Amino acid sequence: xxELIQNTDSEFGAASGASPVSKTRPNGGxxxxxxxxxxxxxxxxxxxxxxxxxxxxxxxxxxxxxxxPRRAKERIxxxxxxxxxxxxxxxxxxxxxxxxxxxxxxAAPMTSPNPNPSHQATTTARRERSTTWKQVLLKxxxxxxxxxxxxxxxxxxxxxxxxxxxxQKPWDSSAITASFLLADTARxxxxxxxxxxxxxxxxxxxxxxxxxxxxxxxxxxxDSLTGSAHVKFQDDSIFLPTKQHVEVEIELPAYHFPGGxxxxxxxxxxxxxxxAVKKYVSDNLPRLNGFAAFDDANRYRINFPNxxxxxx
Numbered sequence: 001x002x003e004l005i006q007n008t009d010s011e012f013g014a015a016s017g018a019s020p021v022s023k024t025r026p027n028g029g030x031x032x033x034x035x036x037x038x039x040x041x042x043x044x045x046x047x048x049x050x051x052x053x054x055x056x057x058x059x060x061x062x063x064x065x066x067x068x069p070r071r072a073k074e075r076i077x078x079x080x081x082x083x084x085x086x087x088x089x090x091x092x093x094x095x096x097x098x099x100x101x102x103x104x105x106x107a108a109p110m111t112s113p114n115p116n117p118s119h120q121a122t123t124t125a126r127r128e129r130s131t132t133w134k135q136v137l138l139k140x141x142x143x144x145x146x147x148x149x150x151x152x153x154x155x156x157x158x159x160x161x162x163x164x165x166x167x168q169k170p171w172d173s174s175a176i177t178a179s180f181l182l183a184d185t186a187r188x189x190x191x192x193x194x195x196x197x198x199x200x201x202x203x204x205x206x207x208x209x210x211x212x213x214x215x216x217x218x219x220x221x222x223d224s225l226t227g228s229a230h231v232k233f234q235d236d237s238i239f240l241p242t243k244q245h246v247e248v249e250i251e252l253p254a255y256h257f258p259g260g261x262x263x264x265x266x267x268x269x270x271x272x273x274x275x276a277v278k279k280y281v282s283d284n285l286p287r288l289n290g291f292a293a294f295d296d297a298n299r300y301r302i303n304f305p306n307x308x309x310x311x312x
Contacts, residue, residue, distance in 0.1 A: 171294070171301040175202050176240065180307025181247065183281060184274045185257045186234070192252040192281065194291070196304050198238070199245050206240040213302075214294040215250070219287045230254045231291060250291055250304060278308035 030049040037045035037053065047053055178196040186193040200206050210233035216225040234249035259276050263269045281288065291304035 169299045171299055173301040173303055175298070175300050176200060176206060176295075176302045178248075178302055178304045180305055182274050183277045183308050184270075185262050185277060186249075186251060188261075190257045190259075190261055192255045192257060192277070193234070194250045194252075194304070194307075196248055196250065197245050198240055198248055198302070200240040200242050203242055205242055207237070208295055208297075209237045210235060212295070212297070214296070216292055216294075217288060218290045218292050218303075220289045221287070223289065225292060255285070282309045 031046040032049045034045045034047050034053055037047070177199050179199070181195040181197055183192070183194050185191060213233070215228060215231050215233060217227040217231050218224070219226055230252060232251055232253070234251055238246065238248060240246045257277055257280055259273075259280065263273055286309075288306070289309075290306040293302040293304070294300070295302070
């Protein structure tokens with residue numbers, strides 16, 4: 001206000017109690033000192049002498065907010081609009097510092113201005129990269145654990161399958177067959193000897209050592225096996241080509257024929273001698289019903305039938 005004038009402390013002494021001194025102004029008016037307004041304004045206040053005191057409200061200067069120029073709008077990517085809108089805040093209301101009356105409504109919180117959009121974009125990109133790496137790491141760990149569990153299960157199943165008891169292959173009695181040829185004696189002690197013809201029905205040659213074969217006698221009671229220590233092959237090995245035949249000899253060294261030595265004369269005498277041996281075996285060894293050899297490596301059973309008894 002043009003009529004409000006502040007004088008210096010050198011003009012008047014408030015403490016001295018002197019009356020205000022009138023002073024001529026350019027407009028020719030006189031002014032007086034106002035104690036009430038000076039106390040409120042905390043400075044010396046002078047009013048025109050002929051005008052009444054306007055009151056303390058006249059001492060408050062109106063506050064005019066200068067309008068700041070609007071900056072050019074920066075283009076922000078659409079992916080960042082949401083993140084920027086979260087950080088945005090309303091513009092705080094500026095109140096008159098000299099007016100004790102608060103503005104209407106709740107006071108707006110004072111927040112920091114919006115950050116730089118480029119900085120915000122960089123921070124968002126870093127967060128996205130960090131999240132992507134975490135997801136990749138978690139997926140890799142899960143995949144590794146799954147593969148490890150799968151391998152462990154496979155190893156456990158294989159170990160169980162390998163250690164389980166496997167049933168043995170049944171004996172094959174049709175691969176190698178034998179047919180009775182004759183019975184006579186051998187050596188000087190005239191122990192019993194039996195000749196058989198073996199036939200190979202397989203597609204492979206058959207070669208085996210007789211020591212690897214388990215040879216036993218077969219008795220009539222349920223075709224039981226017995227007397228393996230008293231039965232042996234005369235030869236040390238057997239070779240039988242595929243689809244071929246071969247002669248083998250089985251001896252009973254502990255059983256002797258009492259009818260004399262084997263004749264080496266005419267065929268008729270040899271035939272009679274062999275018939276006598278067959279009759280002796282049938283009469284004196286009635287339980288003997290043949291022989292059986294077992295090849296455990298190939299799971300072959302070779303049956304040597306009874307050919308000396310009319311009622312085997």
